[in-house]
Amino acid sequence: MRDAGAIAPSAIHAARGILPLSAEGLVLRMAGQTLIDIARLTIDEGGPTMVMGPNGAGKSILLRLLHGLIEPDAGRILWAGQPARAGIRLRQAMVFQRPVLLRRSVAANIDYALKVNGVPRVRRPAAVARALALGGLEPQARQPARTLSGGEQQRLALVRALAVEPEILFLDEPTASLDPAATAAIERLIADAAARGTKIVMVTHDPGQARRLGAEVVFMHRGRIAEHTDADAFFRQPGSREARAFLAGELVL
Numbered sequence: 001m002r003d004a005g006a007i008a009p010s011a012i013h014a015a016r017g018i019l020p021l022s023a024e025g026l027v028l029r030m031a032g033q034t035l036i037d038i039a040r041l042t043i044d045e046g047g048p049t050m051v052m053g054p055n056g057a058g059k060s061i062l063l064r065l066l067h068g069l070i071e072p073d074a075g076r077i078l079w080a081g082q083p084a085r086a087g088i089r090l091r092q093a094m095v096f097q098r099p100v101l102l103r104r105s106v107a108a109n110i111d112y113a114l115k116v117n118g119v120p121r122v123r124r125p126a127a128v129a130r131a132l133a134l135g136g137l138e139p140q141a142r143q144p145a146r147t148l149s150g151g152e153q154q155r156l157a158l159v160r161a162l163a164v165e166p167e168i169l170f171l172d173e174p175t176a177s178l179d180p181a182a183t184a185a186i187e188r189l190i191a192d193a194a195a196r197g198t199k200i201v202m203v204t205h206d207p208g209q210a211r212r213l214g215a216e217v218v219f220m221h222r223g224r225i226a227e228h229t230d231a232d233a234f235f236r237q238p239g240s241r242e243a244r245a246f247l248a249g250e251l252v253l
């Protein structure tokens with residue numbers, strides 16, 4: 001993969017300012033269980049926010065709620081103090097734990113995302129080429145996206161999301177099935193996007209990755225926020241018993 005510095009800064013989204021993102025009294029229940037119960041969470045501008053916690057803690061569901069894909073049973077999500085209005089969704093992007101790719105070529109997947117985000121046709125070929133280069137996916141450009149390997153699919157999903165230059169990018173374990181070299185390359189893409197001002201909210205199980213990329217950590221346990229702290233403080237001395245056990249490699253239920 002090429003250096004992420006190759007992304008040309010462009011003004012797809014000239015207007016900024018949908019942060020902070022805040023959740024108030026957020027509750028989600030399914031099948032008689034409370035899956036999310038968060039009194040308050042505020043995610044502001046700044047370095048990447050890493051969402052950590054054991055399997056089933058509610059990390060993926062929280063991202064979907066914040067992204068506006070699921071309606072909570074109670075509570076609300078505010079962007080810069082306002083309920084999500086039309087257009088907010090276009091200023092955020094999400095890469096799912098299992099990439100969702102369209103039944104078309106790799107290049108067409110990127111082109112379609114740009115089109116939906118209002119990038120004019122004349123500017124799309126160059127933006128597609130840039131994204132393919134960033135993901136190291138030039139040889140696969142014409143291949144049906146769904147025939148890519150798992151790691152290639154994750155790379156495509158990430159560069160497609162970055163191509164639209166979102167103001168906030170939700171990433172759900174974006175390197176879970178990548179080899180070490182591809183993981184390092186993806187981390188570089190994420191760090192570069194963050195350095196250019198994209199707010200990253202990312203789920204990871206990898207403490208090393210969270211240390212490398214994170215400015216702060218949201219630690220979830222059983223649908224609640226057990227801890228929301230500065231990354232340095234979190235790794236030096238986690239405040240919650242659950243996080244201490246998690247970092248010590250113990251099974252946290």
Ligand SMILES: Nc1ncnc2c1ncn2[C@@H]1O[C@H](COP(=O)(O)OP(=O)(O)OP(=O)(O)O)[C@@H](O)[C@H]1O
Pocket residue numbers: 030031035053054055056057058059060061062097
């Ligand atoms: N539609 C549903 N109905 C009932 N329970 C659900 C539903 N969707 C998710 N859950 C449950 O909600 C809990 C949280 O799920 P979620 O996918 O957010 O976990 P996670 O923290 O992302 O875990 P992982 O680290 O394994 O990805 C899990 O126990 C899951 O089984």
Ligand SMILES: [Mg+2]
Pocket residue numbers: 059060061097172
């Ligand atoms: Mg998950």
